[in-house]
Amino acid sequence: MRVRLAATALVAAALLLAGCSAGGASGTTPSAEASPVAGGDATIVISGRTWAHLDVAVPAVTPIKGLINAIYDSLLRLTPEGDIEPWLAKSYKASDDRLSWTFTLQPDVTFTDGTPFNSEAVKFNLLRQIDPNQHAGEGGNLPRDIQVETPDDLTVVIKLSEPDESLPSALATTAVGLMASPTAVQKWGGEYGLHPVGTGPFMLDSQIVGQEAKLVKNPDYWVKGEPYLDAVTYRTLGSADSALQTLKAGGADMMDYVGPQQANAAKGDASLTLQESPATSVHYIIFNTTKPPFDDVRARQAVGYAIDQEALSKGLYYGYYTPTQSMMASGSWAWPGKTVKGYPAFDLDKAKKLVKDIGGLSFSLKVSNTTDFLQQMTAVQSQLAKAGIDMQIDTVEPSQKIADIFSRNYEAGQFVVPGLPDPDNYVRPFFDSTAGANPSGLQDDELDALFKQGRTTAGQDARKDIYAQVAERMAEVVPAVYLSEVPPMRLQNQRLHGVVYLPIDPFYLNTAWVSGK
Template sequence: MPPRIPRRTLAARLGAAAAVLTLALTACGGSSGGKSGKQPGDGLTSATARTGGSLTVNIVTESRGLDPFTGTLSSVADYSRLNALYDVLVYGDAKTGQVKPQLAESLTTPDGGRTWKLVVRDGVKFSDGTVLDAAAVKFTWDRMADPAARSLYGSSLRGVTTRVVDARTLDISLAQVNARFDQVVAAHLAYVVSPTAYQKDPQGFARKPVGAGPFTLKEWVQGDHQTYVRNPGYWQPGKPYLDEVTFRTITDQQQSFNSVSTGGADMAITLDARNASAAKNAGFDVTEMALNGPGGVLFNMAKPPFDDPRARKALALALDPDAFTKMMYDGQVVTPKSLFAATSTQIDQAAVPPRTQDKAQAADLVRQLAADGKTLDFTLLMPASTNSSKTAEYLQQQWNLIPGISARVSTVEIGALTAKVLVNRDYQAVYYNIATPGEPLLWNTLHSGSPNNWLGYKSPAADAALEASRAATTPEALKTAYTKLAQVTADDVVMIPLQESITFTYAKPNRFGGLELTTGGAILMDRLGHTGS
């Protein structure tokens, strides 16, 4: 039995758990490389939605809970569900990368990120008829920050204090400057619960949520589906367009594709590139949302063998990234070089050298380790998924060609993988995905002072770059800080980046329109609807 983890420590370690479903479902993601006579997503993003009708969406994972504290904030988990139930204070616009207001009228800082002011829209009500005001935001954030709540995202409120100024205004003070705090709110703090409903039944709220979103929960059949109906008191007149939305849980992506093909569902959200490629080839409308970060191999640097950077570098040198890309994606994607996507404009891509294969140097590093009495004998954790087997076979084969490397692969069910990696930190290497626009995932995962640093990574240079990124008040300063972070983590071989991270949304053509996504790949549910064609 693993040792019992104190509740405060457990809550802190779960702070990064939103990313795990991305981890578990993106081994072998990447660009779909599909062929189609039209641009992907033409219909979904450009067609005008009309009022009325229903929608059935296939999604990969079941919900742990439908509250902001335990819901899993991932494009293939609860992001879109919670958007439907709660709406969002602010969101990252996938087209521009900028944070935009929704339930909030504004979120601004007068001093470069030390303090912030949140102004809530006038006239917004929860579906129970109570008012969504600044006090409701404070209540939600205070509850989230309380270790007793065991919130997945409470760490995003460390060092944050709030004060209700008036009914619509919340003053926010940070212990450390963070000019990117609006991104933190968009990623982890955007959902507000009804204090009245929550206080009536704290234990049952996750099953009976009350928010101010465009929809309310009608039915939840565990492991099968959740059905939502239009909220008649929604704050935007004429919205949402849809009368009803059903999210069906289907983990098998071939089954999900087949159900859309045969009319059993209208739409699907997936990270499976081959699934999306099949949808393109079938003539479906397909939207690709490239997340700003790669998938690849990450290490537990708090214990052997990967506490020694030579071990990490040996594994990286044993692999040919271009050969991997050719094998997995027919060479149609650009291999990432760092923790940032190969297409990211947040860093100076030319400042990070490309990874190259050098088996002789890899073997030499293994000999150095052996001379110091260290063995490169380890297990790579992979999600239990048909999508990951080909990747696992390739990695294991290439590593074991180097004398002195003994690599095993262990496939683990998604829920168990979450606990093993993020909670108990009982792993050596894992196939993972760092998909983020920056805040708060990079800080949470990499800063030595973060309780969510499950990598066990400690680097003064990386800490300084992360702190500089939070202090940056211009795009140029932010790019400089992130470029330094990319360089440092590449030199330290924090990750062996292997693939792009992309969320795909697909549907039969010319049926739905108004699709708008956030930077996290979530659907803004108030805008989506039938086209009438």
């Protein structure tokens, strides 16, 4: 495997990660129109996302989840309908007291370096995720005090000190469920992220870190007959517009992370299909509540009152992104509704009064240096100025922005965290003071208690009621203000078929194939 390092991609990044039904916005997708054929290559282009490594258990969990999921398989995985199904674990069940989860593994599975996939490999991966010296970016989705038992090669038992109803979702949709070769991890040590080894349908052939990765077919993939493609190339481009133009010109088969501007520009193009799912993600501004000016809740409220989400939706998002008052978007089972009691929704007079009361408000906002995000934050800057709020835009590389936010080297930051089926996996880690990450620095006993209830209470209906209370408490303490909810959108050409799109950012390529190769 050949590796070259891109200088701009060596900055550590961290991204925590997002039920609804996925489907093409323009009707039946090409994947349903013919039978799969083997062979051929596919190219996927993205923008605004880079990676410094491809390790799933370090602080900088790569935001390129489609790439990661092509290399690594997970114990469980998500279906297009938003359900959780067994995968590397062929079955699983919880004990009556919900304190023990037993997983029966698929037999005869190997990592692409020849290492057997067995219960000891699972134990190695799970304990690596919770190792405090590892600082795994998504390790907070596993309780730190879990015990992992391996009664035989194909059986894993996870024991908990208290119920954790989000565990199956975490193992299906976050990095903690992705399995890396223990042999490769031990061989490469701190450089493992440049030499990733999983059990997935593809394996890394070469990369320019943060710019391009070429994957080749895993000839010994445990799902017989898959994958169909011989190779897949991921390429990141400087702007979303350039990614769209590359797709239109035939230089790529799919554009990942499509924004509303590109979705609108692709309207009427019969050669492209827009894949859009109900929103599970939210675009928001997160505050560092540990230092001025946002250690004062009135400053946080003032920003919320000054933001006109409806104007942003109509003027910038072409209606693809819509207003929200909760971190749980409308595609989530935990969605509390369009309005949330106490949320500081747009009210310019209230914003002005608060600014006056606190003696003025000026702050710096860290923003990814991509065209779309800069345009959006410039619009927000103009809205805030009407309330007398001075927001300076600090543009940084996406990975640097994430690293700064997670180290609390910021005042406010622009963020889109991919939504997951379970709020415990993508809301709690950011705002629970007992969580390992908590980049907001928020310390709120009431919210912490609600998060714990949401995690330990059985039954989705009961949990939904708890997360409605979470939404209301967050509206009161305002560790973040929202700009819009964000549906996952991708564009693909008529040559690509069989991609499994999900109601969250990742997708599966094991059944993807190309025609006319």
